[in-house]
Amino acid sequence: MDPYLLSYLKESPKAGQDLKQRLAPLCSTFQISEEAEEIIVRRGTAQEALHQEKWEMQLQDVCFQLMQTYRCYYEVDPKRLKFLQDNLSSCSGNVCIYKENKELAVVVGEKSEIEKVLQMLEASQIKQQVRKDCRVSEVQFTLVEKEFRREMKASFPHIKTTRQGSRTLVLDGPEAEVEAACTTLQELVKKIRLKRLQLTPPLLAFLTSSGAMQTYQTRFHRSLRSPVMLEVGPDLVLSSLISEALEEAAAALERDLTAETVALERAEVESPEMETLKEDLDRLGKHLPKRVETSFNAILITPKKCQSSLKPGDVLEVEGTPALRCQKVFFIECLPWDAVKGNSEKALRYGLKQALELCERHTFNSVAFPIIGPGMVLNIPAREAAQMLTDEIGRFGRLGPTRSLSTLRIVIQPDYQDSTEIFQEVCRGLNKYMVDINTGQAIFQSLTSDLDEITLTVGGIQLHLVFGDITNETTDVIVNTTDFQNFDSAVCKDILMMAGPTVQRNLQSGESLGYMAQVKRGEIFTSSPGSFPCKAIMHVCGQKDPAVIQDLARDILLLCESKRYPSVAIPAICAGTGGVDPRLVADAILKGVKATVSSHTLQHLTTVRLVLFKINVFQQFQAAAQSNMGLLATPTS
DSSP, rough: OOOOHHHHHOOOOHHHHHHHHHHHOSSSEEEEETTTEEEEOOOOGGGTTTTTHHHHHHHHHHHHHHHHHHHEEEEEOOOOOOHHHHOOOETTTEEEEEEEEETTEEEEEEEEHHHHHHHHHHHHHHHHHEEEEEOOOHHHHHHHHHHHHHHHHHHHHTTTTETTTTTEEEEEEEHHHHHHHHHHHHHHHOEEEEEEEEOHHHHHHHHHHSHHHHHHHHHHHHSSSSOOEEEEESSSEEEEOOHHHHHHHHHHHHHHOOOOOOOOOOOHHHHHHHHHHHHHHHHHHHHHHHHHHHHOOOOOOHHHOOOHOOTTEEEEEEEETTTTTEEEEEEEEEOOOOOOTHHHHHHHHHHHHHHHHHHHHHHHHHHEOOOOSOOOTTOOOHOOOOOHHHHHHHHHHHHHHSSSSEEEEEEEESTTTTHHHHHHHHHHHHHSSBBOTTTTOSSSSSSOOOTTTTEEETTEEEEHHHEOOOOOOOOOOEEEESSSOOOSSSHHHHHHHHOOHHHHHHHHHHHTTTOOOGGOOTOOEEEEOOSSSSSEEEEETTTTTTTHHHHHHHHHHHHOOOOOOOEEEEOOOOOSSOOOOOOHHOOOHHHHHHHHHSOOSSSSOOOEEEOSSSHHHHHHHHHHHHSSSSOEEEEOO
């Protein structure tokens, strides 16, 4: 147990009496040993009839209840330390402060009292408002703004920003937050990569006068992995957070921009036709930005240039570009959806078959397919679109070994409306074709995904990031996320449907504990599993607050440990119906897990599975794991 909590239980009369009442049914005497950092409990004759293991479990329950009731708050910030030292005595009321040295103070007390202390700290900081100018250009801030705003929301909520000129961002707020926010902003700016293109003065003048720069920036924002900004000086300077995006943008500009010098005789220069030419060129210049913006469409008029037309199922081959980083682009002529086995399905299947055969004909090593059809134009149902693609890939594989084609990639947009359904259908479809049922031979050597399960070793536990449905889990404990009012949303509905009506009635009426309708902030309500194949279901409400979610992650692990449950499955609390940014949820849960295993020795809990139902949520947890855990996540086989 935390040594500061032990000191508090020993020094606070109210806390000491609370401890005595909790332990009275379980022991004859107890002693708080601060040196050994434990409470020594001795059984009396009244407890002899109680089985040893059950007695120990009840003692662990008492320890867990104490940690639920009291909190140790560590403070190292110099200004906040001074405020605590000036405003709190050593041990007054329900709070004690322990000053180890000039750099650390620990405040211990009931959770509600610690919350009041934290509110006092926040209020004191808000009063100490300062203003600071951060040197960051508009271009730089445009590139890092999204990440900076996310950091502000999570760590600097009281900061306000205003732009002052083209190279200064003004930060207003509590001094500590302002300093930290400015440092964070400068660190983000350091990540920006630059690339210079030496262009002729006429081309630089064209970019600044025609409006083409803004058009290119918009184009790059839509088509590249990361936005690319342009600035004109002696050279054209490209800036982005990703080097690959810089290279692709530079290649596009070098391909598109050219200047020619035409030598004219004096008579030609002074002729009336020259004035007409200048006027025509001026008018043309006004339309150039529009031409740049629509230049993507030139590829689609190729059949017209060839004086030919495409029939449904035909494949149009177009040369790749440096920006796309491929040799060929295949366009399949499709039809809007009519019916299963209708003309639309026949055309798409034939086109997919042709595309695969063309890859072999050109001796390509790899090909990437999107899921064609589930959009507004073709309106093919997502399930049918995925099935058609996997069927044609499977049939292609059954034809025998390929000459060159070794890698097929299926790209699913994570923020697409039906992305989860499509991913699951693709996996089911491809798994059918892994082995030829007639010959028993493998058709594909391996099937991997960016959403494969990831395992991290954190402290003494195995932490798994799982893309999937929590109702398929077989862990000892399942965590359900709910607001305790609406039980018909997302994860909660699925879990309760599997658990059965008895569990839902307990939640609605509080039958099992008698206080469900008044669940306090951050508390855990444990119910029987009903029909769910687990030992217990823990119901929690994250209050749409990352701080509450982080505390819940800690308490879930500690409760599992006290109950001797080896494994638990946790969803992305509040990331669905709750509407909290998935990255904030990921950071909160992972920090809660990391803090728990760092400060406690877990002897019984060995496996924590974070089960994530949406592709974008899984990706945010993956990114958060890499930054919070200090480890590179490794997919499991």
